[in-house]
Amino acid sequence: MKAAIPGFDSLPVVCGISDRHIGHDDFLKSLGVIKARLARMQQVHAAKVVKVGARTDLSREIAEADAAITDVRGIALSVRTADCLPVLFYDPENEAIGAAHAGWRGTRERICPGVVGMMVSAFGTDPSKLVVGFGPALRQCCYEVNSEFLVHFPGSVVKMAHKHYFDMVGENAGQLISAGVSSKNIYDCGICTSCMNGDFFSYRREKDAAGRMLTVIMLK
Numbered sequence: 001m002k003a004a005i006p007g008f009d010s011l012p013v014v015c016g017i018s019d020r021h022i023g024h025d026d027f028l029k030s031l032g033v034i035k036a037r038l039a040r041m042q043q044v045h046a047a048k049v050v051k052v053g054a055r056t057d058l059s060r061e062i063a064e065a066d067a068a069i070t071d072v073r074g075i076a077l078s079v080r081t082a083d084c085l086p087v088l089f090y091d092p093e094n095e096a097i098g099a100a101h102a103g104w105r106g107t108r109e110r111i112c113p114g115v116v117g118m119m120v121s122a123f124g125t126d127p128s129k130l131v132v133g134f135g136p137a138l139r140q141c142c143y144e145v146n147s148e149f150l151v152h153f154p155g156s157v158v159k160m161a162h163k164h165y166f167d168m169v170g171e172n173a174g175q176l177i178s179a180g181v182s183s184k185n186i187y188d189c190g191i192c193t194s195c196m197n198g199d200f201f202s203y204r205r206e207k208d209a210a211g212r213m214l215t216v217i218m219l220k
């Protein structure tokens, strides 16, 4: 099974999330994405957003970036994850897209509002029209954290039976709404990588043995 984000299947974009049963090359082939036109980010758990243009060098990873935006047709933006949250953006008015890798550090650095802000300045995006999608991630059910997380995310840490759990997806949704995104335009695949470890990679469950899911979006 491949993961799908409801709401995104009707958009004029190519988009998908690989699972543990398909290799990245086969997955890209199934989407019709040409590897030479795949933008890959170094992903350093920070919040740098990069605008990808027709002349961007795609032969190597984009240094230090954890998010990318583009309005170039046929360039696919990609995010690799195993527990961190892949976030996709689509601006229907200006025909532009974005992709972000949001772990807890990137979430703390407000990477999603960073993408929204960059799309506003680069493409004139109206945040209230943006469509946003969440892929598979470690969810609150399985994301036990220490109480330090209360300092960073006071509204998104739940205490149950003397343990703390982080709602990373809820935190990102809240940040997006505070950046002007409409809650009705936020779609979530609802998959927890740990609960669904048979189909998806989970770094917390598998440690260094964990592979990575690839999440891709491209303007048709």
Ligand SMILES: [Zn+2]
Pocket (backbone or CB within 6 Å): 139, 140, 141, 142, 192, 193, 194, 195, 196
């Ligand atoms: Zn879970």
